[in-house]
Amino acid sequence: MxxxxxxxxxxxxxxxxxxxxxxxxxxxxxxxxQAKQPLRFRLVxxxxxxxEQARPFLAxxxxxxxxxxxLAESLLEATIAIASTGTVTLECAYxxxxxVALYKTSWTTYQIAKRLITVNFLAMPNLLAGDxxxxxxxxxxxxxxxxxxxxxxxxxxxxxxxxxxxxxxKVVRMLGAPGASQRAADAIVNLVAKAPSAGHYSTPARPMxxxxxxxxx
Numbered sequence: 001m002x003x004x005x006x007x008x009x010x011x012x013x014x015x016x017x018x019x020x021x022x023x024x025x026x027x028x029x030x031x032x033x034q035a036k037q038p039l040r041f042r043l044v045x046x047x048x049x050x051x052e053q054a055r056p057f058l059a060x061x062x063x064x065x066x067x068x069x070x071l072a073e074s075l076l077e078a079t080i081a082i083a084s085t086g087t088v089t090l091e092c093a094y095x096x097x098x099x100v101a102l103y104k105t106s107w108t109t110y111q112i113a114k115r116l117i118t119v120n121f122l123a124m125p126n127l128l129a130g131d132x133x134x135x136x137x138x139x140x141x142x143x144x145x146x147x148x149x150x151x152x153x154x155x156x157x158x159x160x161x162x163x164x165x166x167x168x169x170k171v172v173r174m175l176g177a178p179g180a181s182q183r184a185a186d187a188i189v190n191l192v193a194k195a196p197s198a199g200h201y202s203t204p205a206r207p208m209x210x211x212x213x214x215x216x217x
Contacts (some may be wrong), residue, residue, distance in 0.1 A: 005038035006079035006155060009097070013084035014046045016053060021104045023057045026082050028144035031061040042078075044071050080154050080161075082147060085122035085136060093125040093133075094172055096165040101126075101136040101152045104172065125171050133167045155188055 010030065011110050012022035023043075030041045039065045051068050061118050067074065067128035075081070083089050085103040092099045101123040123134045136148040137143070155163060 004192070005040050007040045007042060007074075007077050008033070008151065008155075008200075009074055009078040009083075010041055010043040011081055011082040011083035011088050012043070012045075012054075013086070014050070014088075015048065016048055016082055019045075019050055019053055019057075022084055022102060025102065025104070025142055025144050025147065027057055027061050027064065029082065029147040029151065030064065032144055032148040033155075034061075034063060037155070039155075041065065042067060042074055044068075044074050070158060080151060080153055085124070085138075087124060089134060090124045091170040093207075095170050098154050098161045098164040099123075099134045100147055100154065101134045102142040102147060103136075103138050104142045105139070116118065125168060128171050129167060133164055133166070 008030065010026050010094075012026050014020050016141050030039075033039055034041075043054060043058075043064050044092045045054060045066070045095050045104045048068055054066065058066075067198050071091065072095070075092065075097050078095075078097050081092050081097050081099040083092055083099050083101055087103055089099055103122050109121055124136060126136060135154075136151070144183045154164075
């Protein structure tokens with residue numbers, strides 16, 4: 001895959017449906033980013049079955065390394081990540097990785113869910129901080145162009161990366177250890193329960209993807 005350039009970690013989600021919806025968008029964003037500057041891309045998935053499902057989506061952009069283990073090691077190495085919203089963004093936060101988050105679901109699910117739950121954000125660090133730490137793109141905003149632009153802006157701005165890491169460290173300290181994942185889940189349930197009925201992002205009823213690895217935060 002080549003050894004030059006910053007590493008961009010690709011985390012489309014840990015369910016087949018998430019992979020189908022997110023990976024084509026992420027791969028096209030990666031292709032657009034690579035046209036602007038030399039980069040390395042690594043796709044991390046939780047098992048071989050999802051890795052096999054992912055391979056056809058990489059046909060137009062083969063410069064992506066696929067791994068089915070070692071997410072923690074990849075997060076330590078990554079400069080930034082592009083990730084599905086959910087608990088994996090909390091892992092990105094734990095390792096201090098600036099991330100562009102996305103979530104896309106079916107039109108029917110989105111229309112139903114937006115009538116049931118409204119929150120300010122979907123990415124877990126954003127929800128917990130009550131602030132836009134991670135840029136996030138939901139549903140029709142989750143386009144390759146938007147994601148590529150946001151990711152390149154992060155890559156080209158080390159001062160912004162440092163500011164994001166500082167905010168992430170506050171989120172991680174707030175959660176404490178051990179058992180941070182459970183406390184994060186409890187905190188988000190409370191946030192959703194208190195969310196106002198309009199004027200914010202509408203979130204699918206189950207936006208949180210399972211952890212790709214188990215991490216004791």
